[in-house]
Amino acid sequence: MxxxxxxxxxxxxxxxxxxxxxxxxxxxxxxxxxxxxxxxxxxxxxxxxxxxxxxxxxxxxxxxxxxxxxxVPRRRVRLPHLDTAVLGVPVGLVFFVPRTDGTVTAEGPSPAGAMRWEVDASAWKELTGTCPQLAGMEPDVEALLVNTVHGLDHHWIVPIDDCYRMVALVRREWRGLSGGGRVWPAVEEFFEDLTERS
Structure with missing residues (x-):
């Protein structure tokens, strides 16, 4: 043996x-x-x-x-308001991931999983110029998580696994065409939990 x-x-x-x-x-x-x-x-x-x-x-x-x-790091940092509209992503619940190759992707949760876009590099550079903490994010494993749905104003640097948890939550709770009555309270609770864990 x-x-x-x-x-x-x-x-x-x-x-x-x-x-x-x-x-x-x-x-x-x-x-x-x-x-x-x-x-x-x-x-x-x-x-x-x-x-x-x-x-x-x-x-x-x-x-x-x-x-x-x-x-995957464990830090969670709440940021002040950021004008993420400069990134050209038309959704209010989204996360932005800088990649090791220098690109940045935006991913938004949906009933079918995460939708993905590539963000214009000059727009990302402009945003990081207004918030230097974004430049210190670890590529692939940290993300800028944004929630401006229903008038909220959440901007966080989080571990990428938090983003995947949020995508799974939206997929699990979504009902019908608009999400139904369960998904948005669950998303708000998710962000309250981030505050407690940070």
């Missing part, structure tokens, strides 16, 4: 127990993860993956895995 074989059996056994219990597991080692756990951004697949504490330590250095997996 090799050590490698024993380790593989231990990992499989842990994953099987967690799956049977309905618990979430680390996408790297299959160990159970707590409700509040770290995430990795898989740059090749453009997906967020759950990771346990020990595995997250492996990716604390941005150069780990040659940038293919990046640890």
């Amino acid at each position: 090799t050590t490698e074989g024993a380790l593989a059996r231990l990992i499989r056994s842990s994953a099987d127990r967690a799956t049977a219990a309905g618990a979430e597991v680390c996408d790297l080692c299959a160990a159970p993860v707590a409700d509040e756990h770290a995430h990795l951004y898989d740059t090749g697949q453009a997906e967020v993956r759950c990771v346990c504490g020990p595995c997250s330590v492996l990716f604390a250095d941005a150069k780990a895995a040659e940038g293919h997996h990046r640890l």
Whole structure:
């Protein structure tokens, strides 16, 4: 019996127990993860993956895995009002993600998932000129999250996994053509939770 074989059996056994219990597991080692756990951004697949504490330590250095997996930061910063209209995105609930290649994408939640646009680079530069904190965002793993629906004025720098949670929430709560009576109260609650967690 090799050590490698024993380790593989231990990992499989842990994953099987967690799956049977309905618990979430680390996408790297299959160990159970707590409700509040770290995430990795898989740059090749453009997906967020759950990771346990020990595995997250492996990716604390941005150069780990040659940038293919990046640890998603946990900071949440509420910003003052920003004139995001200069970015030319015609929706009030949207997030903007600077990419490592220098582009910026805008993504808005919908009943079918996230809609995506590319933002004009000069417009993004103009906006970052009015708010220097935007220039310090980590590409791919942080986003500018905006909610101006129903007269609200929320502008946040958040981890990308918060944005994906918001997209899932909209998709889950949306009813009919206009969203119905559940989606917008749920979105407002999501932003109240951001305030509590920041």
